[in-house]
Amino acid sequence: MKRLVIRPNSVLGFLIRVGRRLPRILLAVIGMVLFVPLLSFFADYLFPRVTVADWGTVEHGAWVKAFALRDEIPVTTPIAGEFRLLVAGGTKVQKDQAVAEVVNPVFSRQLKGEWREVFRVVSERLHRLDRELEAVEKDMAFFAAQKRHGLPAGNGVPVEQELKAIKENLLAVRQAVIEETNLQTITGWQDYYRLVRAEEAGVFSTGIDGWEEITLKDLEATGKNPFKTRSPVTGPFSRSLEKGDYVGKVIYGFHQTLLVEAPKGKNLHPPEKGSRCWLRIREEEYPVTFTGSCRLGDEEFWLFEEKSMRPELLQQRIFTVYLVYSRTRGVRVPRSALHYDDGTGWKVYGSLRGTKKEIPVEVLSMDDRWAVVDQLDFGTPVFY
Numbered sequence: 001m002k003r004l005v006i007r008p009n010s011v012l013g014f015l016i017r018v019g020r021r022l023p024r025i026l027l028a029v030i031g032m033v034l035f036v037p038l039l040s041f042f043a044d045y046l047f048p049r050v051t052v053a054d055w056g057t058v059e060h061g062a063w064v065k066a067f068a069l070r071d072e073i074p075v076t077t078p079i080a081g082e083f084r085l086l087v088a089g090g091t092k093v094q095k096d097q098a099v100a101e102v103v104n105p106v107f108s109r110q111l112k113g114e115w116r117e118v119f120r121v122v123s124e125r126l127h128r129l130d131r132e133l134e135a136v137e138k139d140m141a142f143f144a145a146q147k148r149h150g151l152p153a154g155n156g157v158p159v160e161q162e163l164k165a166i167k168e169n170l171l172a173v174r175q176a177v178i179e180e181t182n183l184q185t186i187t188g189w190q191d192y193y194r195l196v197r198a199e200e201a202g203v204f205s206t207g208i209d210g211w212e213e214i215t216l217k218d219l220e221a222t223g224k225n226p227f228k229t230r231s232p233v234t235g236p237f238s239r240s241l242e243k244g245d246y247v248g249k250v251i252y253g254f255h256q257t258l259l260v261e262a263p264k265g266k267n268l269h270p271p272e273k274g275s276r277c278w279l280r281i282r283e284e285e286y287p288v289t290f291t292g293s294c295r296l297g298d299e300e301f302w303l304f305e306e307k308s309m310r311p312e313l314l315q316q317r318i319f320t321v322y323l324v325y326s327r328t329r330g331v332r333v334p335r336s337a338l339h340y341d342d343g344t345g346w347k348v349y350g351s352l353r354g355t356k357k358e359i360p361v362e363v364l365s366m367d368d369r370w371a372v373v374d375q376l377d378f379g380t381p382v383f384y
Contacts, residue, residue, distance in 0.1 A: 042254035050351065051198060053380045056332030056364045058372045061324040062263035066279070068317055071253035072212040077102045078194045080243045087193075089206045090311045093250065096127065098195040099204050100247045107238070115185065122172075122181050123195045129174045130324075136167045202252030203309070209317050212249055216294070225296050226259065229319065251314055255307045258288060260323060262300040270302055271325055277304065277336045279313075280322040286313065328365035331371040337384035338363065338371055348373070351381040 039121060077083060081104040093099060101120065143160050148257045181189060198204060209231050219226060241247070258279075262268065271290040279286045288304035294300070301324075306313065337348045338361075359380070361373040376382075 011141050018236060050224050050383055051334060051337070053331050053333050053350075053373075053376050053378060053382050055330070056370060056372070057327060057329050058332065058367050058370050059328070060322050060326040060365070060367065061278075061280070061322055063320060064261045064263060064323045065227050066250060066261075066319055067215055067259040067322050068319075069214070069257040069259060070251050070312070070314070071202075071256075072249045072251050073199050074200075074208070074212050074249045075099060075196055075198060075247045076244050077196055077241045077247055078243065079104070080189065080241060081105065081192070082108070082283070083241055083247055085248075087204055087205070089248070090315070091204050092197075093198045093201065093204045095199070096131070096224050098124070098197050099250075100196040102194050102196060102241065102247075104192040107186070107189075111185065118185070119189065119193045120195065122177060123193070124336070125177055127195070129170055129177070129196075131176060133167065133170050133174075136163055136170065139163055149172050166334070171216045195246050200250050200252040201312055202250045203311065204248055204250055204347055205314060206220075206248040207315065207317075208246045208249060211317055215258070219259075219296060220294060223297050225299050227261070231317070251309075255305050256309065256313070257291070258304040258306055259294075260285045260302045260304060262293070262302055263323070263325070268325070278323060278324040278327070279304075279306070281312065281319075284312075285324075286310065325363065328372045330364060330374065331376050332370050332372050332377050333376070334384040335369055335371050337382045338366070338373075346373070348376065349383045350376075351383070356383065 039369060077100075079101045079102055083101045085099075087093060087099050098120075098176045101116070103116070127198050140160065140163050143163070178190075186192070211226075211231060247380050262270070270293045273290060273292060275290050277288050277290055279288055286306060286308055288306045291303045291305050293300060333348060339347050339349070341347060344360060346363050347358050347360050349356055351357070361376050363370045364374055366372070
């Protein structure tokens with residue numbers, strides 16, 4: 001009968017030797033795992049670390065979704081045709097400023113050369129004449145109202161005659177501009193080429209999403225969560241538009257209201273009304289003011305007023321931000337330096353003239369690492 005012999009210097013021989021020692025190795029590993037934390041505990045107890053109470057900040061925040069409610073006016077085209085933007089999205093515009101031009105494609109194929117520039121200049125000239133006519137008509141309406149109410153006109157008759165003369169002159173100039181342009185180009189060109197203007201001063205945007213005319217009262221009336229409601233999107237739109245189609249919108253006013261999800265799982269009370277919080281987007285922070293809270297369905301939302309109106313906050317309707325809802329500055333110590341006693345409350349152990357002494361403190365705010373406390377002097381050595 002043939003016998004197999006395992007050589008001591010072979011791999012199999014090595015595994016057999018290790019297997020015989022495995023229980024002792026396991027006991028040694030378990031002992032080390034238990035001994036190291038125990039050693040660390042006694043080291044911290046017998047030789048506590050010392051730091052100095054410094055000035056710092058403790059903040060609390062959470063990642064939340066924000067829904068922006070703004071004062072917005074959709075910009076629509078007065079005629080059908082192909083449009084071309086004259087300003088980029090995010091540009092600040094003045095009231096009545098041209099933001100786009102719309103031209104009938106058949107009309108554009110009939111004309112050659114710099115006809116766009118010609119029509120743009122003529123359109124601006126006609127627009128200024130129309131504004132001057134509106135001002136004159138308001139003045140004439142004012143004098144007519146005075147006559148109806150029997151108020152003393154003073155020098156009203158000469159002024160009224162002068163206003164009529166100015167109006168007739170403006171109408172004649174306007175008609176002359178139209179007729180000259182008709183002769184140089186095509187009769188009735190205003191039916192084929194128009195400038196699209198901003199109705200209010202503000203920031204022009206091409207991001208049409210259908211929420212432009214929705215208010216907080218509208219949301220509260222429906223009770224629908226905007227984060228769970230499908231957006232009534234009206235874009236994207238093509239280059240060819242029908243009369244009344246959206247070209248963009250103008251965001252005006254001096255602030256926007258942000259509807260923010262109340263942080264979940266933290267059992268938080270809303271901040272005090274009027275208190276300042278912060279939105280953190282990448283490396284930037286934007287201060288906001290808490291104005292109140294509301295409920296939409298079963299969800300609670302916090303309302304904030306944002307006044308910077310920075311372009312990066314106006315680009316989207318719904319975005320995710322880090323909300324810092326609490327920030328406390330003051331004398332700061334490590335969280336592990338705090339000790340609580342049922343009778344006396346919070347305390348730390350400090351070193352006063354080389355003697356370890358118990359110091360009662362009032363905790364203003366704390367997180368997992370730090371605590372801001374009162375009744376502790378800046379620079380006091382503290383054991384932790």
